[in-house]
Amino acid sequence: MTSRKSVVCKDKEYAKCALAFHKKMKGKLEVISKQQLKSEADWSTMYTPGVGAVSSHLAKHPEQAREYTIKSNTVAVISDGSAVLGLGNIGAIAALPVMEGKCAILKEMAGVDGIPLVLGTQDVGELVRTIELLSPGLGAINLEDISAPRCFEVEEALKKKLDIPVMHDDQHGTAMVVLAGILNAAQVVGKDMKKLKVVIVGAGAAGHAIARLLLVAGIKNIVVTDRTGAIYVGRKGVVEYKRKLAKVTNPNREKGSLDEVIQGADVVIGVSGPGTITKEHVKSMADDAIVFALANPVPEIMPSEAKEAGAKVVATGRSDFPNQVNNALAFPGIFKGVLDAGITEIDDAMKVRVAYAIAGLVKKPTVESIIPKVTNPKLVKTVVKAVQGK
Amino acid sequence: MTSRKSVVCKDKEYAKCALAFHKKMKGKLEVISKQQLKSEADWSTMYTPGVGAVSSHLAKHPEQAREYTIKSNTVAVISDGSAVLGLGNIGAIAALPVMEGKCAILKEMAGVDGIPLVLGTQDVGELVRTIELLSPGLGAINLEDISAPRCFEVEEALKKKLDIPVMHDDQHGTAMVVLAGILNAAQVVGKDMKKLKVVIVGAGAAGHAIARLLLVAGIKNIVVTDRTGAIYVGRKGVVEYKRKLAKVTNPNREKGSLDEVIQGADVVIGVSGPGTITKEHVKSMADDAIVFALANPVPEIMPSEAKEAGAKVVATGRSDFPNQVNNALAFPGIFKGVLDAGITEIDDAMKVRVAYAIAGLVKKPTVESIIPKVTNPKLVKTVVKAVQGK
16 A cells, blocks of 8 residues: 555645646555455455355345445446536546545545446436446445536436435535535524525536525525526526426526626525626625635635625635535535445435534534534534434 | 454355355455545645646546556456356346455455446446446456356457457456466476367356467367367357357367267366266376366366376366466456556467466476466566566
């Protein structure tokens, strides 16, 4: 095993460091044997002839795979490379370093074994069938960096077909952490969470999932915008998933651009790209505005600008500003929780429980602390308990 | 990480030990991060934002995947569960413990990272397409425990389609170690290897590959038998791959049962099942007969019986008899060799080099020592050199 001292990166030049680091390491993961292979008993128990007894047993009792194999603790982290970070459709191979990173996080934070897989197709049918065929030996599926609306179709089809948990983390991981942040932010500004008016800028995978989870959590006045403006029932030329979203959001049928619908909003959540939220937008919001600018690495609006424009609480996706919305707060504990308890579905009620649990880790929420850090020692245990309803 | 003391198994009750061991371990592999995730630099270099630079770089230079990702050192060990050990078509889940075992061997012996994958289909087209779609992030493919003749079709199609090495180990791993054993056995009995008459009992994946590799190595008189008897040009009702095999083997067009064609043979290689080779068969062979009885765990004929019937050299697939034909002698070094050198195909010339290299590890072959042990400290290095033609 390689040395595991902390990475040294001078002057926070992370792009440069990451390139050099990845080249030196040639990938971030190793697959190791839990057991050495030295004695005859090692060989004969781990492999033939002993392993034949295990295979024979599982041939008769395939439902016991989790008791005898790595299915017990394995999550495949799978991408087609169609929406990698904020970089877009850069293909399977370019997605691999991100999948490896997620597997490293799964193991380091929660002891879960991740298998990074990048697939050479972006066809919905082929993705679904390939993942279905891979599933017998897997404990759970983490879909990653798949573009909307294909990600919805792939996830929905797999959830129906498979008897193991499936989660597209860009959707649900983000949504859970955003909900956790909103819960504490509402407390900080002294507003009733359920009465907040929330505008979501961006109707992709994350925006869609955030809207749906906030609804489940009881927030009623949510307006989602895309490049055209507000999404509402009856808007022309809108793809199916946005039409469905329109039916459950935007209760006042607000039309028009972001400039218009953001006026008087209590919360704006950017899941789009740099520059889409301006100081003027924030100025037009209600007092004590809450701004989540989650585009990465360059947020929709910089925290300093948002504050100057009157925002009270600001969150971003970055670790170098306060209040980082980081999926790693949720997914390691989620997968550990479902695997350990043999839970076969990650449902809305579970997601809300996890969001409340993550929010609860911040004992006294303040303007600069609405979201716990990934280094919080209670984090994974707390999420696991929430997953398991304990 | 779990304790890595040797397994304790009393009285060599390996079936019992293996069941208890697998249940305790819940699978034999872990996926670990080469790097800890503690400092901000760890997170920012391993994951966002730094990893974005690596993904961007690979989007422009996908051909550099081996320099920056686990593609450099990763072999997928893939089965459809159609021919697991000697247990037959017991399905994907029942195959998983064997795939895990091979991955453990890859890492423990050669430092190669194996990903065990069991697929929920036995359709040739689906297997080929699924593995093709998985290939972008993989360094090589080890096909395993796939039944004949599908294994030939799957391997052939993948070798054509993919730019990474593909090897069905049940065929070629076995063939290389058998050839190594034959080389030394011929020396022990003082016969010219190329002039041996070899009878192969069993025309499945292993029998087929052994015949083809012995031909490449210069042995001319090879007769392959199946349940019906000798395979020869013109035999009626024979499947395509056996017809092709008939064209290159059995130069004297011998017909009839094993009882007939084994008479006067110098070598018999059993890759079938218990009881197919009898003492009478061995008695009818030439003097100083060489008997490879490779069915596992119960050989075609027990070594003591073969010896009583006049065999000079006997090999089996078992570790508790002398001369174990063990695929683990070949595949770890093969995959390390191709991965480290960026070799994209495992060809016949390479297989012959590897067989000679393995044979050469036995300095003075004797009746009880024609094949080195997997614990031979020079083994992997020697195979790697042979793979790379050094």
